[in-house]
Amino acid sequence: MTGDTSRSTVCLTFDFDAISLWLGPFAARSPSMISRGEFGAVGCERILRLLEREQIPATFFVTGHTADTYPHLVRAIAEAGHEIGHHGYLHENPLSLETAERERQVLVKGLEALDRAAGVRPIGYRSPSWDNSPWTIDLLLEQDFQYESSLMGNDFTPYWCRTGDVIQSDGPYLFGSQVNLVEMPVSWILDDFPHFEYVSIRSLGVNSPGHSAPSKVEEIWQGEFTFMRREIPKGVFTLTMHPQVIGRGHRMLMLERLIAWFKSHSDTHFSTLEAAAQTFRDAHPQGHRM
Numbered sequence: 001m002t003g004d005t006s007r008s009t010v011c012l013t014f015d016f017d018a019i020s021l022w023l024g025p026f027a028a029r030s031p032s033m034i035s036r037g038e039f040g041a042v043g044c045e046r047i048l049r050l051l052e053r054e055q056i057p058a059t060f061f062v063t064g065h066t067a068d069t070y071p072h073l074v075r076a077i078a079e080a081g082h083e084i085g086h087h088g089y090l091h092e093n094p095l096s097l098e099t100a101e102r103e104r105q106v107l108v109k110g111l112e113a114l115d116r117a118a119g120v121r122p123i124g125y126r127s128p129s130w131d132n133s134p135w136t137i138d139l140l141l142e143q144d145f146q147y148e149s150s151l152m153g154n155d156f157t158p159y160w161c162r163t164g165d166v167i168q169s170d171g172p173y174l175f176g177s178q179v180n181l182v183e184m185p186v187s188w189i190l191d192d193f194p195h196f197e198y199v200s201i202r203s204l205g206v207n208s209p210g211h212s213a214p215s216k217v218e219e220i221w222q223g224e225f226t227f228m229r230r231e232i233p234k235g236v237f238t239l240t241m242h243p244q245v246i247g248r249g250h251r252m253l254m255l256e257r258l259i260a261w262f263k264s265h266s267d268t269h270f271s272t273l274e275a276a277a278q279t280f281r282d283a284h285p286q287g288h289r290m
Contacts, residue, residue, distance in 0.1 A: 009236045009269060009279075010268060010269070011270070011273050012058040012241070013149070013238060014060045014240075016073075016242075017066065017091050017128075018037045018038070018069060018070060019066070020037070021091045022037045024090035040244035043244050043247015046252055047243055047252075048077065051080070058270075061124075061125075062074055075118045077118070082272070083122075084114060085125060086145070094127050094131055104142070108143075141180065148182075148183060151183050151186070153183070155187060157235060158182050158185065158277060160180075161179055162175060189220060190240060192241045193245055194208060195216075197245050222258070229267075
């Protein structure tokens with residue numbers, strides 16, 4: 001199903017990292033730290049119940065490790081009709097993989113895990129930590145992905161990805177060529193993790209104080225949406241959330257309020273990122289790129 005080009009679009013997306021976030025980039029070996037990822041399974045069940053009550057389609061970016069660890073939940077996501085996207089295997093930052101071949105191996109490993117768990121072949125990708133490598137776009141094209149959602153060159157307007165950018169410190173940044181991959185842009189301000197999650201790992205230089213009041217985040221997200229509706233009325237509003245973060249009770253209550261508030265705008269509809277990306281493709285056929 002493609003989106004409605006006459007209305008504003010809201011895309012609720014959930015990065016189902018679960019334990020992989022703590023074992024991978026945070027190198028946790030403490031059962032206490034690892035159990036924070038276990039809570040992601042609890043949060044995922046709560047989110048699925050909420051989406052069912054509200055009859056809203058959503059996109060879940062799932063790591064291969066999560067698919068291998070919680071296959072029943074990944075199947076439940078698919079069986080509920082939600083989109084499943086690729087999110088690495090052990091939440092590996094693509095820049096940390098160092099070579100194109102290693103990044104390709106992780107892409108394939110994640111695809112195989114999602115296929116084992118739920119028989120799905122994603123067409124959307126979101127890089128762990130929102131860090132693409134110099135090879136990421138080419139590798140996504142190689143694996144027939146249709147869109148990715150990791151870049152921040154716009155806020156509410158999808159655009160075509162590029163390859164071949166040249167970074168110069170003593171001259172202008174040189175933009176490469178647009179390619180057949182749609183970017184569904186994201187923003188840290190529209191991500192629940194930096195607002196809410198407390199992480200302090202001195203050995204890795206990680207210090208996220210988190211613990212914002214939901215009322216503060218609700219105000220920010222509503223303000224961004226209000227601006228979009230005024231300035232880019234046909235824009236795509238993409239929220240990024242994590243089951244282990246948004247799944248806490250008082251934050252779920254905030255999400256319930258936000259959904260009701262979005263629904264109060266009659267010219268707004270909810271969509272998966274896949275459908276929103278296809279709407280962009282329909283409006284910008286190959287050979288007529290912006």
